[in-house]
Amino acid sequence: MESLFLPVLIFLLVLIAITFELANKTAVVMLAVSILVALNVIEEDRMIEKINFETIMLLLGMMTLVVIIKKTGFFIFISTMISEFTKGAPLKILLLFSLITVTLSAFLDNVTTLLIIIPIIIQLTRGMGMDPKIYIISQAIISNIGGTATLVGDPPNIIIGSKVGLTFNQFILNLTIPVVITFAAAMFYIWITNRKNFRPINTNLTKIFTFQLLLEEIRFEFLNTKLNKVLITKSLGCLGIVILLFVTQSVTHLTPSLIAISGAMVLFIISKVSVEEIFEAVEWSTLLFFAGLFILVGTLEEYGALEWIAHKVFLKVGNNPYVMVLMVLWLSGIASGFLDNIPFTMAMIPIVQQLSATAGIPHNILWWALSLGACLGGNFTIIGSSANIVSIGIAKQHKANISFLEFMKTGSVIALISLVISSLYLTTYLWLVM
């Protein structure tokens, strides 16, 4: 037990520091690793074994693809088209941008999606005299929902998929239903609780006129953006092939990380973009953060901390599979709302592996419970996911300050609704297969 104390303490301190942003999360994690090595808790030459390079390479590959696509001006093109299509109708702005966010978040990372969508939504809504806050909050929430649907949509899924060997198709087939229902429920909730903000403008000539001038401004900015049509074609082509290879993974037996990295490298070669310039924009600190977390969690696993939690907490509830699934779902959901869902997911994987081995729950339902809980639970609070933190950060840059409580007022209700939907889905699924 004594030897368990130090890695657990350090992990908890890291969790607190990351959750409350006491310092840069990568620096915190790497410092924690250094301390563990210095105190001989882990051996320096063995710590590399704990890093799941599949996850790192998958992240690197997808990040690279996204950076190149962003460079083409494609996202600005999409945002401008949507702005035109909405004709200034507030509800259409919410719906169309949410559809784009939920789709992009499923296949590209949430943070990049929001970095593109949120500034334009602020420009549109502010330009029309509307309060952008509910739009910003909704896009952060929607991106977490969309990211839940696929292997590559959200970091918890990337970690689960890579560590456990679940395929892209398995994620889509098993999670699309709860994600679609949750998306619809979230949109309905946002609309019904903010109806006065979504009244149409087509009965107010001044508002329509203001929107027209705003649209011209957006069109002008778009026309001044250099749209690289050749690079767009090549980038979207490569992305399409990568997704196709994800889908046919069970036939080709290629790992997602290999597909993503190969796709990115092929795009480098055929597009001749500067490798150095693109790699400068890749979030290396995030990759290092993941590596450090793998080492920390691997150390907890090595010292039996996670096995202890699995036996003393989860398996104590007995063998009822329904209780077990709901416990994983709700515990992950609530914990993810208040802790960073990435380290939490990493810590839960060995626990869920233990539960899977003991309880014999079929069709990977326990993994879907973890995925749904970790991803959707991130909507409880601002600190629940990177997407939320990034959204609030962008909003602050544009002088739209959103407080912890303001976010939680909407996020927590939607998180609860999504966990209820997931509970119904998982228990029904379990009932059908047992």
Added chain:
Amino acid sequence: MKQSERELLYKLFRNHEDVIGESQTTILSLESLITSVKQLICDKHEIKNQIATLFEIIKESEPKIMPLINLVASIEKETAENGIFEKESTEEIKNRLIALFEKGINRYKTNMAAVIKNGSSLVHEGDLVVVYSASSLVLQSLVDAKVIRKKNFKVLILKQDIIKTKQIIRALNAVAIPFSVLSQHNLIHYIDDVSMVLLGALSVNRDGKFIAAVGTTSVVDICHLQKVPVYLLVDTLKFSNLNCNEHNIHKKKLKEIHGDVELTYTQFSHDKVQLKHIDKIITEKGAISKEAVGDYIPTSQ
């Protein structure tokens, strides 16, 4: 309309004026009015109030967009004279309004074309033309002088904010007019070679001043002192019965921090420039004297 919403609209006007100039902003606004009226859903009794409200807001823009205000005033007059709002159904009211807006656009484009024709005739072979506060009228005059009148001349662009300067460079590059870019403060070193200065303006006022881009006063004053001809290219829809101080020139307080020094300063969106330092005012009706400005102010004011 809330004050914050008005300020947003005025900011949009200023943003457009910064990039495309007042003349194009006027046309853009009228086209936007057409689209807005088409999209508007309300009964016929409501249209009159909505139009009146929007026109009132436009008339108080910061700064005032005189051609748009003058056109809007003349449309108001026409709608009152013809009783458009009293007699027709909603669709017919909308169609009549759209027709009036289109008439306004055509009138303004005709005026602009005439100013451009008159302006381009000022440029002669071998001239060195200085441009500052270059409106679309000035730029198009230069283009016409090169392309239609086949004159070979050079342009000295006095550097303004980067958006405006880029616009000028693009326009000149498109028709291969040779140019140099110079900081406004360094004009004195080239003044002896300058043939003329061409300027645009936001408005020309009864009080003997006109409103133009920030920095225009310095350029005009130095050229006037050095006896370099300064020509102002404007259409008469920019003429105003108001004094300069009534034009709602926008001002804002800005703060900069440089090391241990913090400085706060006021920035105005436009300059007030003395008409008496201008040599000629070129309008769609040809050159007019500075004293005759009052005779050309639109009667709808």
